[in-house]
Amino acid sequence: MIGDSTSTPLWRKAFKGLAALGITGALFFAIAFGFDASAVRVFLGLTPPLDVPYVGTRPATVDTMLDMAEVGPSDHVIDLGTGDGRILLSAAQERGAGGVGVDLDPVLIDQATDAAASAGLTGRVIFLEQDLFDTPLHEADVVTMFLLPSVNLRLRPRLLEELEAGSRIVSNRFDMGDWRPDDVRRVGGYEAYLWIVPAQVAGSWRLDVGESSIPLELEQSFQDVQGTAAINGQIQLFTPVLRGDRLRFSLDLPGGEQVFDGLVDGDQFFPADDAEWLAVRE
Ligand SMILES: C[S@@+](CC[C@H](N)C(=O)[O-])C[C@H]1O[C@@H](n2cnc3c(N)ncnc32)[C@H](O)[C@@H]1O
Numbered sequence: 001m002i003g004d005s006t007s008t009p010l011w012r013k014a015f016k017g018l019a020a021l022g023i024t025g026a027l028f029f030a031i032a033f034g035f036d037a038s039a040v041r042v043f044l045g046l047t048p049p050l051d052v053p054y055v056g057t058r059p060a061t062v063d064t065m066l067d068m069a070e071v072g073p074s075d076h077v078i079d080l081g082t083g084d085g086r087i088l089l090s091a092a093q094e095r096g097a098g099g100v101g102v103d104l105d106p107v108l109i110d111q112a113t114d115a116a117a118s119a120g121l122t123g124r125v126i127f128l129e130q131d132l133f134d135t136p137l138h139e140a141d142v143v144t145m146f147l148l149p150s151v152n153l154r155l156r157p158r159l160l161e162e163l164e165a166g167s168r169i170v171s172n173r174f175d176m177g178d179w180r181p182d183d184v185r186r187v188g189g190y191e192a193y194l195w196i197v198p199a200q201v202a203g204s205w206r207l208d209v210g211e212s213s214i215p216l217e218l219e220q221s222f223q224d225v226q227g228t229a230a231i232n233g234q235i236q237l238f239t240p241v242l243r244g245d246r247l248r249f250s251l252d253l254p255g256g257e258q259v260f261d262g263l264v265d266g267d268q269f270f271p272a273d274d275a276e277w278l279a280v281r282e
Contacts, residue, residue: 038083038105047105051132052147054083054105057172062090064187068194069142069168071095078102078140080132080147080155085112085125087144092116092125097142102130137162146172153177160222165199165264166244179222182243198223199245199264207269209258209277214251216279246272 038054041047057065065087071077073096079088082101089112091097103109112127128135132151137143137158145152156176159169171193175181183194202220206213207229215230218240225240229251240249247269248261260279262271267281 038108041105041107047107050104051151052081054108055146056083057087057146058188059086059090061172061187061190061192062087063094064185064192065144065170065172066091066095068183068185068192069144069170071097071142073097075099075141076139077142077144078135078137080135080143080145082112082127083108083146085115085127087146088112088125088127089115089119089121091142091144092121093119098124099126099140099142100135101125101127102132102135103127104129104131138164141167143167143169144171145169147174149174149177159195160197163197165197166246167197169195169197180224182223196223196244198242199247201225201240201242201247201264201269204282205269205279206282207260207277207279209253209260210255212253215282 038047038050042050071091075091075095075097077088077091077097077099079085079099079101082088082103083105085101088099088101091099101112103112106129109127109129116122116125116127133154140163143159143163145155147155152171152174153176156179163169173190173192175191175193176195179195181193182196185192198220200220201218203218205216205218207216212231216227218225218227220242223242225242225247227238227240227249229236229238231251231253236251238249238251240247245264246262247264248259250257250259260271260277261273262269269279271277
């Protein structure tokens, strides 16, 4: 018989075609993304769709980010989209911090976990296969990220709400829209950004100093604050400086200019030194 016994069955041809297509696609992605195995895993459906593709932060940038955030042994770092964990591992190894790194790519999480074990950091750092949007942030002293502008903006309301005043956020390469960074440094051709979460100070306050009780009105846009004080029937405009929970401004009082430098804790603003005044939110 001619034909049937020597010809390839249709299912086999289809299988070969699909395999070839898959391999070609994977190679295309690998080349397009700089031989990034993570992108190949996404293409092959081995990793859930990512909000940001994997690209590692360069070591010099990792150092700069940790410097900017002044990461130290008492800090709990949350590394959003941790990749191979290099930022958190460096925070633990070089600065003595602890923390959690989350990523959706299980292979990268395994890699980071193995690296932590080899470095003797098991227990100090933990890597979780978890969506960064489902990760609670309130325990972080420092949040580190190398994501995308749109992802940073989606995270912004939660960063402002969940993190304590004074917590630091560092981002490789991308900013957070109109939230002005507290520091920007250029390293390896790209910017690294730092934000310090500001205390919520907007509203009406009463400042008691000596015999005076002065009504204050504060307006706030992130860490930028403007205020007015009603002193002896006169409205005085002043520009406070807010960094985390530390607020500082000066007022022209009848006895001369007085500086108010203190800490905001909820509805109280009290001196950072032994000065005698207190402001309470009304
Ligand atoms: C640009 S890489 C940064 C990796 C690492 N942080 C670094 O700087 O070297 C972004 C990482 O975010 C992860 N990622 C993307 N979307 C995510 C999501 N929704 N939840 C958690 N991780 C995500 C990716 O798998 C990737 O590892």
